[in-house]
Each structure stands twice: as structure tokens, then as C-alpha cells.
């Protein structure tokens with residue numbers, strides 16, 4: 001924010017009215033507006049304000065970078081820019097706690113630090129970075145978005161959960177809740193990450209669940225621990241017969257985590273498993289998967 | 304009879320040391336093996352350990368302790384070919400912390416092997432003709448033997464007995480090959496093992512062989528000891544001794560360190576010698592304490608039965624009598640650093656390796672140096688019980704080439720430069736890997752020695768070959784109980800000081816001061832050295848003097 005103020009010479013205390021809020025420039029840049037990764041459409045509008053510069057079609061830059069490469073004439077012009085910036089979008093996180101187990105006064109989330117490179121420079125995601133820098137005791141504003149579909153079945157049903165990376169979040173909640181319910185249905189978790197030694201989220205909790213029987217099966221894959229990459233879908237394949245048997249028995253299956261590439265690969269693998277263990281043709285296997293979706297027995301919460 | 308220890312049940316139920324090890328390997332949600340299997344792992348040459356420095360941090364992260372395995376090779380007499388050295392070098396780099404640790408039993412330990420890396424590690428060793436069978440656990444451990452062929456013309460003949468005893472006392476089960484190498488199990492039956500049966504031994508058992516006049520292997524600390532008797536440059540047989548062992552437990556007066564008692568002499572007849580060793584083991588197997596593991600070593604059995612009864616029992620089982628022991632004399636207990644030529648004209652170079660840790664950095668690239676030497680393929684490698692390495696069996700024509708490599712890496716200078724105290728010192732591993740450690744040893748002793756050296760200098764004792772040893776607990780892995788100066792950890796940063804052991808390893812030391820911190824250690828030694836220098840008799844070692852002055 002300081003960089004933006006220096007670059008544009010705008011008075012940080014100046015009150016500006018945007019489509020959603022009226023506040024000081026300082027507050028707006030700090031809290032309300034998307035300055036780190038403006039939308040493509042925002043950049044297009046930006047190009048029309050500054051005039052005199054051609055900005056290529058697909059450009060996506062943070063506001064400071066934009067201001068450096070394509071400067072505004074003066075503070076006045078920057079006021080116009082502020083008005084076209086969109087609001088900071090909310091970030092959604094799956095709740096990883098369960099009232100039955102962690103009490104009704106706690107909500108846990110499981111956040112992975114989003115790190116990426118922009119032209120060889122390491123950057124971090126706004127919200128995940130924000131969490132990681134705040135001390136214990138920091139207060140946050142948040143809202144709760146209800147989940148309609150991604151919910152536990154009745155307690156007698158078996159549950160298969162596929163949650164690589166932070167995809168484990170909702171399943172930590174599921175298992176804790178099922179444990180609290182003393183559910184008679186069995187629970188099976190597939191988890192994957194890069195390294196066994198450092199990245200095994202909730203390892204000791206899951207081991208305890210395995211000990212007590214709250215988890216019937218726990219299968220894990222760590223992709224970077226050996227030469228060949230091993231992912232959750234490979235563990236599913238290894239346990240294909242058992243997995244198919246669970247489904248035949250009426251199990252509910254869930255996947256959570258990154259959409260690409262995992263959830264696609266997992267679906268491909270499921271089709272293979274149905275072919276092999278259900279003696280199905282490609283078409284029949286796909287139909288079987290589809291049927292699971294229809295019956296609400298194959299739920300996805302991927303992002 | 305009191306109830307047998309839980310380990311006894313695990314052994315009996317193990318179906319030839321198999322247990323559920325295969326299943327344990329498949330539990331990929333944990334870096335540990337199943338509880339009972341942790342006992343069986345030992346018989347396969349591994350200890351499950353964890354990084355104690357990181358426990359707290361990991362618990363906070365909901366990660367289990369950082370489990371890994373220490374693996375110990377079976378190297379009778381501590382011998383490796385250059386090809387085997389190369390294989391070991393690569394395995395250490397790919398699967399362990401990278402450090403090759405030479406142990407006080409002339410073998411090698413690799414630390415930090417994750418469960419998922421055990422099989423590849425074992426398979427690489429197997430390809431190199433090496434294994435880790437029975438290097439831990441309630442069995443005969445790695446057999447030690449005086450290591451420098453330059454010591455005596457009969458060395459080679461004596462040395463062969465190390466391998467023979469190791470083979471004879473190796474468990475008969477094929478479990479090691481099935482579990483780690485993937486050998487098919489033949490049939491359902493568990494192999495017959497006439498020596499170990501299904502209960503193995505009550506506790507570990509150590510066998511050593513010494514070639515006088517050098518007691519470099521510290522022969523009297525072994526459960527079973529063979530002392531070569533040489534007349535006119537011929538091996539005429541061995542004195543057989545039994546009942547050595549240095550471990551004790553703080554606060555348990557029933558436990559104690561003990562040196563082996565010489566039982567008698569066996570003539571140079573291979574069958575008879577092996578038989579005598581074999582039956583010394585079976586007596587321990589049958590009479591050893593199986594309910595209290597703290598009292599189950601052979602030394603307690605021999606004291607319980609009485610030395611004469613133990614001897615009679617051996618003789619009865621052997622079908623022959625032990626002859627009266629022959630006289631022998633040890634004159635030293637250290638490695639012969641530098642070059643030694645043997646009677647055949649071959650050369651042997653003993654290099655100093657502090658704490659037996661072969662690694663790069665820390666002032667000298669030992670690991671690269673030894674790797675280069677192995678690649679040259681002109682010498683074998685032998686480990687000493689003082690945790691050093693001897694480059695052996697070097698032809699006269701190859702000596703210069705080896706010397707060049709040694710100089711290139713500064714190993715000759717490194718060996719020559721190290722002070723006498725440092726060269727003769729031993730420390731056990733203790734923190735951060737040994738679960739029993741109460742205080743630092745290996746990580747701390749080098750620093751302590753640097754602080755003791757100026758005191759020695761002050762009292763003109765810097766060239767004295769004083770034997771100093773440190774262990775992180777009273778278990779005695781670093782053989783502190785028969786050192787001239789022994790430190791035994793009692794709590795973090797605190798050590799009991801023991802003095803009065805002799806230079807040759809034939810008398811145990813005695814506790815002199817309790818729970819000293821570093822400052823108190825240095826002060827105390829300063830005082831003791833001062834008195835020694837003033838009052839010693841000519842040629843009296845520090846150990847003998849302190850025994851006479853302060854212990855008797």
C-alpha cells in the first residue's frame with residue numbers, strides 16, 4: 001500500500017466512494033479492494049484511463065507492478081483507478097472441526113500457504129499469507145457458507161474420503177463427528193502430500209483414530225519420497241477390490257481438495273477400478289460413476 | 304521361577320524372527336514398526352530410534368516423532384573390501400544421514416534410515432555381499448578381533464576364527480532374506496535352530512578375540528573372549544575367558560560391570576575351539592536369567608553358577624576338559640597409528656577418526672578421502688575397536704599412491720596432529736539418537752578434550768596415552784568402566800567421574816566424584832594431575848597411580 005501511495009502521490013486520508021463502500025484511500029487499499037491480482041476486465045478498464053499505453057490482452061499484474069509499468073499521470077487520475085477496482089473477493093475455507101468433537105465454540109480451518117512465482121519471483125497468496133503472519137489471538141471477520149450437498153450420510157453408512165493436501169480439512173471434521181456419534185458405519189481415508197516426514201497433516205490424530213477404530217482404513221501417498229510419483233489414486237488402485245466392495249455395500253464417497261489435477265485423475269482411476277473389479281466396460285463403468293452421483297454417493301468439494 | 308520378560312514371549316511367538324515385520328513395513332501411515340516388531344528389528348540388525356531434539360516441535364505439528372532406523376552391519380573382525388566400501392558409501396548417501404559411523408565393535412552403523420528406505424538399503428548391502436543379521440538383539444553380536452595384521456604373523460590365522468564363530472552363531476532362520484530381500488519362503492515350517500531354539504539368548508552376547516601383546520579389542524569386556532596364545536611365532540591355541548560386560552544401571556545395586564574370567568586353554572584345533580565357544584553360549588542360553596533383562600548377561604550367569612560350575616558345564620557339554628590357562632601378556636591397548644609393515648612385507652595405515660564418524664566437513668573430508676582410496680582399489684579396510692580405520696594389505700609398490708591420496712586430503716596430518724588423549728578416547732552415541740541417554744557423549748567429548756588438553760600441557764602430560772572414555776548413561780556402550788578416566792552421564796551436563804582403571808583394560812575403574820559439571824570436571828582433573836605429577840613412581844600410569852592413591 002505504501003508503495004502505491006508513493007508511486008501515485010495520492011493523499012492516503014482522502015475519502016473516496018466506490019461502488020460498495022466509502023472510506024479513506026488507506027482503508028480501501030488495505031482492506032477492501034483487490035490490488036494484488038486485479039481481474040483481466042479491471043486491467044482493460046485501467047488501459048482506457050491511463051491512455052497513451054498499449055496493455056497486451058492477457059496481462060495480469062498486481063496494482064503496484066501495473067503502476068510501475070504503466071504509470072498514471074497524477075493522483076487525480078489514480079482516484080479514477082480506485083473506482084474501477086473490484087472488491088477483494090472472500091476466500092473460502094472448509095471447516096475442519098466438528099461440533100460433536102471440538103465443541104460448539106470452536107471452528108478450525110486448515111490453510112495451506114499459497115506460494116507461486118511471478119517471473120521467477122516468489123509470491124504468496126493474500127489471504128493464506130495474512131493468516132500465517134498473524135499472531136495467536138488475532139481477531140478475524142468471517143462468514144459461514146452453508147454446504148448443501150457435501151454432508152455426512154446417516155451414521156450406519158460407510159464413508160470413503162479422498163482428501164489430498166488441504167482436501168483433508170472437511171474429512172477431519174467428518175471423522176471427528178462420526179467418532180463423536182460412535183457411528184456404526186466404517187470410515188476410510190485416503191490422504192496424499194509431497195513428503196511423509198514433513199507434510200502429513202493431522203498424522204497423530206489420524207493414527208489415534210485408526211487405533212480406536214474410528215478410522216477403518218488409512219491409506220496415504222507421498223509423491224516426492226521416491227523416484228516415481230505416487231498419488232492417492234494409486235493407493236485407490238492398489239485397494240481397488242476393497243473399494244469396489246465398499247461401494248457395492250452402499251458406501252458414500254467424497255473428494256475434496258484441488259480440482260486440478262487430482263479430482264480428474266481420481267475419477268479416471270475410479271472408472272478403471274470399476275472396470276477391473278466390477279467386470280464392466282468403459283461405458284458401464286462411467287455409468288456406474290454417474291449413478292453414484294445421482295444417488296448422492298459421489299460428492300465433490302474441489303477448488 | 305519368576306515370570307519371563309515380555310521380550311521372551313515376543314521371540315517365541317515370532318516364527319523365526321518374522322513376527323509381523325512384513326505388515327509393519329506396509330503400515331505407511333507411520334514411520335515406526337509395530338510394537339512387538341521393534342524387538343524383532345534388532346535381530347535383523349536395526350534399532351528404531353527417533354530424533355529426540357525434535358519431539359516437541361513435531362508434537363505441536365501433530366506429526367509423530369521422527370522415527371528412523373539405525374542399521375548395523377555384520378563384519379566379523381571389521382573387514383571390508385574396497386568394493387564393499389564403495390557400496391556402503393553410496394548406501395549411506397542415498398538412504399541415511401550420510402555419516403558412516405564406525406562402532407566400538409569394529410563395524411559400521413548408519414543412522415536415520417526411514418522405514419521406507421530399509422528395503423533398498425538392505426538390498427544394496429546384499430548385492431555387495433554384506434548383511435546385518437544378528438548385529439543387535441539377543442544373539443551373538445559382531446565378533447571382534449585384533450585388527451592390525453601388522454601385529455603378528457599369526458594374525459591371519461586368528462582372524463579367520465572371527466568369521467567362523469560368526470557363521471556358527473548366526474541364527475538359522477531365513478527371515479532376513481525373506482523380509483528385506485524378498486526371498487520366497489519355502490514351506491510353512493520354521494527352520495530348526497539347535498543353538499538358539501525359539502527363545503534365542505536371554506540377552507546380547509559378545510565374542511572377541513585378541514592377539515597379545517595388544518589388547519586393542521578390549522578383550523575382557525566380552526561375554527566370551529579368546530586370547531591367542533603364541534609360541535615361537537605359532538598359534539598354539541586360545542585361552543578361553545567368559546563373563547565380561549560393562550553395563551550397569553544407576554540405582555540398581557544388583558547390576559555391575561565385570562571383566563571376563565579366564566577359564567582355561569584350548570589347543571589349536573578348530574573343531575575344539577568352536578565347540579568350546581558354542582557350549583559356552585549354550586550354558587548361558589540354558590542358565591541365563593530370562594525374567595529380568597537387567598540381570599541376564601552371561602556375567603551374571605557365571606557369578607550365579609560360580610566360575611567352576613560354569614566351566615564344568617562347558618566341559619560336560621564339550622566332552623573334553625579345558626587345559627589350565629597359559630600365561631599371556633598385554634602391553635598396550637591402543638591402535639598403531641600411521642604405517643606398519645607386517646611380516647609378509649605388506650603395509651597397513653591406521654588413520655585417526657574422531658568418534659568413528661566418517662563424514663565430510665568438520666575440518667577434513669574423511670568420507671571423500673576414503674572413497675577415493677576405495678576407488679583406487681589397492682587396499683582393504685579394517686575397523687578397530689577404537690573406532691578407527693586401517694587401510695590394509697597394501698603392496699609395497701602401491702604404498703606411495705595411497706600415501707599421495709592420504710596427503711591430498713590431509714588425513715596423515717590429521718592423524719599425526721591429534722593429541723594422545725583424543726586418539727585414545729571413546730564416547731558412545733548418546734544424544735540425540737540413543738533413547739537411554741541421560742547426558743551428551745559423542746557430541747560433547749571432543750570439546751571437553753580440547754579443554755582438558757591445556758591442563759595436561761600444564762602438567763607435562765600431553766603425550767601420555769591416557770585412556771579416557773565417556774558414556775551418556777551407565778550402560779557402558781563406550782566402555783567407560785575400564786578406562787583410566789571414565790565419565791558416566793547422570794543428567795544433562797552432569798557426569799560421574801570414575802578413576803583407577805588400568806591402561807591395559809584389566810582393571811575396572813571406581814566412582815570417585817558424582818554429578819560434576821564441566822567446570823568441576825576440569826578443576827578436579829587439574830588437581831588429580833598435579834598430585835600425579837608430583838608423586839608418581841617411574842613409569843607409573845595415571846590409571847595405576849590413581850588406583851593406588853585414591854581408590855585402594
Ligand SMILES: Cc1cc2nc3c(=O)[nH]c(=O)nc-3n(C[C@H](O)[C@H](O)[C@H](O)COP(=O)(O)OP(=O)(O)OC[C@H]3O[C@@H](n4cnc5c(N)ncnc54)[C@H](O)[C@@H]3O)c2cc1C
Pocket residue numbers: 036037060061062091092093094095110111112113114115116118124125126127128129166167169301302303
Ligand atoms: C469451496 C472452497 C473450499 C476451500 N477450502 C480450502 C481449505 O480448506 N484450505 C485451503 O487452504 N484453501 C481452501 N480453498 C482455497 C482458498 O479459498 C484460497 O483460494 C486459497 O487460500 C488462496 O487464497 P490466497 O488469498 O492466499 O491467494 P490469492 O492471493 O487469492 O492467490 C490465488 C492464486 O492467484 C494467482 N495470483 C495471485 N496473485 C497473482 C499475481 N500477482 N500474478 C499472477 N498470479 C497471481 C496465483 O495462482 C495464486 O495461487 C477453498 C476454496 C474453495 C472455493
Ligand code: SF4
Pocket residue numbers: 731732733734737738739740741744774775776777778779780781
Ligand atoms: S552408554 Fe547409554 S547413552 Fe551411551 S549409547 Fe549406550 S545406552 Fe546409550
